[in-house]
Amino acid sequence: MIIAVDGPTASGKGTIAKALAAHFGLPHLDTGLLYRAVGVNAVRLGGDPDNPDEALAGCAFDDALLADAHLRSETAGGLASRASRHPAVRAALLERQRSFARQPGGAVLDGRDIGTVIAPEADAKLFVTASVAARAGRRCNEMLGRGEDVTLEEIVADLAARDARDSGRSIAPLKPACDALLLDTSDLTIGQAVQRAIELVNGRTQGGHSPQS
Secondary structure (H helix, E strand, O other): OEEEEEOOOOOOHHHHHHHHHHHHOOOEEEHHHHHHHHHHHHHHOOOOOOOHHHHHHOOOOOHHHHHOHHHHOHHHHHHHHHHOOOHHHHHHHHHHHHHHHOOOOOEEEEEOOHHHHHOOOOOEEEEEEOOHHHHHHHHHHHHHHOOOOOOHHHHHHHHHHHHHHHHHOOOOOOOOOOOOEEEEOOOOOHHHHHHHHHHHHHHHHOOOOOOOO
């Protein structure tokens, strides 16, 4: 069984994908982490993620980089959004993601183009979203909890910029697959969002037609 979980930054898709993987006993891949690694590696090589060739050079990263805590930072997230705009970068990571999805038994993948590009054949596709206000509030609390000096206004501006880049790119833009089930987490707790996601996946994979949320 392949489960695709897409959505914008701070919508809760990563948390939901991990919970789905645990619930259904499937391996999980945060595909955004791959793009974060590309962006960070490009900069460490002295390159600019906005430059197609220099971003592509960042794709040659050692797998050990995926365990680097820096990849979870806001800085790395911004670099990922910039690097992922380039068709050559997306092409370089495409087969790696598809191979993970198509392994025996299936998998859960989360990102921005899983249901539309990476695994259009997925058994269940979720598009997780939330209002900018809700997403910014969550991200701000996370960062303040880590001791980072940020303001809500800065987070709102950053999310708006990422959304524009991710939705406006010509290759694999952020958008729901035509058969994706929508899950708005704006007013849900983590537990409620996970439970709703499980219900939606069960409804789809068991042959039902779950109502969108």
